[in-house]
Amino acid sequence: MAAIVARGLERTFGGGLRAVDGVDLEIAEGEIYAFLGPNGAGKTTIVRMLTTLLRPTGGDARVAGFDVVSEAAAVRGAIGVALQEAALDPLMTGRELVRLQATLHGLGRREGQRKAEALLERVDLASAADRQVGTYSGGMRRRLDLASALVHGPKVLFLDEPTTGLDPVSRRTIWEEVEQLNDEGTTVFLTTQYLEEADQVADRVGIIDFGRIVAEDTPGRLKAQVGHPHLEVKLTYGDVARAEEIVRRFGKPLPSQDGTVLVTLERGAAEIAPVVRALDEAGLAVEALDLVEPTLDDVFLAETGHHLEPEGPSESGELE
Amino acid sequence: MLANLRVIASLGARSVKQTFRRPQLMAPIIVFPTLLLAIQVGGAGRGIELPGFPPVNGFLDFILAGAMIQSTLLAGNSGGIALAVDIEMGFTDRLLAAPISRFAIVLGRLAGTAALGALAAIWFIAIGLLFGARIDQGVPGVVVMIVFVVLSAIAFGGLGAAVALRTGRASVVQGLFPLVFVILFLSSAFFPANLMLEPAATVARYNPLSFIVEGIRDPVISSLSLEAFAKAIGSIALVGAISIGLSALALRRRLRTGG
Numbered sequence: 001m002a003a004i005v006a007r008g009l010e011r012t013f014g015g016g017l018r019a020v021d022g023v024d025l026e027i028a029e030g031e032i033y034a035f036l037g038p039n040g041a042g043k044t045t046i047v048r049m050l051t052t053l054l055r056p057t058g059g060d061a062r063v064a065g066f067d068v069v070s071e072a073a074a075v076r077g078a079i080g081v082a083l084q085e086a087a088l089d090p091l092m093t094g095r096e097l098v099r100l101q102a103t104l105h106g107l108g109r110r111e112g113q114r115k116a117e118a119l120l121e122r123v124d125l126a127s128a129a130d131r132q133v134g135t136y137s138g139g140m141r142r143r144l145d146l147a148s149a150l151v152h153g154p155k156v157l158f159l160d161e162p163t164t165g166l167d168p169v170s171r172r173t174i175w176e177e178v179e180q181l182n183d184e185g186t187t188v189f190l191t192t193q194y195l196e197e198a199d200q201v202a203d204r205v206g207i208i209d210f211g212r213i214v215a216e217d218t219p220g221r222l223k224a225q226v227g228h229p230h231l232e233v234k235l236t237y238g239d240v241a242r243a244e245e246i247v248r249r250f251g252k253p254l255p256s257q258d259g260t261v262l263v264t265l266e267r268g269a270a271e272i273a274p275v276v277r278a279l280d281e282a283g284l285a286v287e288a289l290d291l292v293e294p295t296l297d298d299v300f301l302a303e304t305g306h307h308l309e310p311e312g313p314s315e316s317g318e319l320e
Numbered sequence: 321m322l323a324n325l326r327v328i329a330s331l332g333a334r335s336v337k338q339t340f341r342r343p344q345l346m347a348p349i350i351v352f353p354t355l356l357l358a359i360q361v362g363g364a365g366r367g368i369e370l371p372g373f374p375p376v377n378g379f380l381d382f383i384l385a386g387a388m389i390q391s392t393l394l395a396g397n398s399g400g401i402a403l404a405v406d407i408e409m410g411f412t413d414r415l416l417a418a419p420i421s422r423f424a425i426v427l428g429r430l431a432g433t434a435a436l437g438a439l440a441a442i443w444f445i446a447i448g449l450l451f452g453a454r455i456d457q458g459v460p461g462v463v464v465m466i467v468f469v470v471l472s473a474i475a476f477g478g479l480g481a482a483v484a485l486r487t488g489r490a491s492v493v494q495g496l497f498p499l500v501f502v503i504l505f506l507s508s509a510f511f512p513a514n515l516m517l518e519p520a521a522t523v524a525r526y527n528p529l530s531f532i533v534e535g536i537r538d539p540v541i542s543s544l545s546l547e548a549f550a551k552a553i554g555s556i557a558l559v560g561a562i563s564i565g566l567s568a569l570a571l572r573r574r575l576r577t578g579g
Contacts, residue, residue, distance in 0.1 A: 014577075051417050055576065077419040087410030091341040092334065103330045104418035106323045132341070148414075 010058030034202035080154030090134030105152035139170030331428020386509035400480020437473025461539025478563025485570035
């Protein structure tokens, strides 16, 4: 059974603004699915509909087998949600928050306490559990948010931009935790603006722009669709035009940049050695070589005509 | 049902802790009314000598109920501010994403306001007794006073919650603060309605707050009269029905529109 299914999902806000425009999704149990898109693309609006926080204005969706409108309470019982910006009360302690979350999910007092302690230990917050959340760092807040989302053992976990604003170490910690949860059988649906996050963590990626999914596949297949890796050759000395002539034999040359010769290699790394040998035989000294793989940004660019801009402020606060 | 009661109790406990941990929420409930009580007793104590003033042992006996109801109104307003802050920071979404009754979120906040009302009632009764007030009806009178204050806190808390849910902005709920004083001074909370000038006297005479204050005051200055009791209960029920009804509508709208 699919963990998440959506057919023609739509959401139109007041003034006719269509934030989500006919989204189809089918996410298998045990999958990590990432929604990649810029601010205002509709990622959060879709998460809010799938987590029953917002009613769709068109189409339908089922999460963990339940309809998000007619069986909303059942959906809420089956999912864990960590929303954007880790909406935590700064005046509560970490322990109080996880215990409250346990109560909200109907766990008994003792069971709630036991689960809370285990989860705080798991996310490495046991020693800070009695501190008010307002004193936590960004990474600690995200880990606490994750712990509270897991207190009832959800089948499907929604993480809305779980690592936005975090330093690389904290980001990696969250990824590891997500991967471990997935290994334990939890389906994970996450949204992100980070190419690296989608690439490294997700089994499948959906690229979303202006409320529509413009591409969807495994990261590897998506990147393969936009072309082959290219080799960047920086010469110590020698004639760039001559170098371009040589590399042309191995693949399609790209316009050189600042004395760096670029060529597309259909077979990727396997063709590096022959290129270097040919340049060497022609008396051209190579200073540096870099094999550049296509990125999800290239996919995004190919599909939408523009790049992802992860650092920019939200253009549509209402939606994102 | 039991699970929802546990949720309401937990959210109420959170609300009380939140108030104690955020001094700006605590100050209007205890500090301001206590200061105003002290100033009024010290500055206007001879008001009881005015012809037509109800027979009381002292001005403190008369005004104690006013301080309690002021505290209750401000507790309701503070509860509304706290709820709006929850909405602004997204904490309400955390609650809405859980498998609980949606209205439990409002009831949890009101349970906290009710608990704060009880604490405020005990505080004012304690300082009243300490500074010479006499509660004519003794322990049963104290119980009636606390019950009225708690029920009033729920009723007025509903108004704060309704505005918070409708607007989602703490600044708007905070803007009601001066209105609380207008309503208070246009009631018999601090001065007998029969000694006010028109049109304030008429407004105060029909202001439901006056009936509630007189219900709280009655056990202090006279006997427990059925009429004052019924008027107070009726007024609390009226305000409560309107405020909780408005809260339910505002919550429904918020859930429908998603914000």
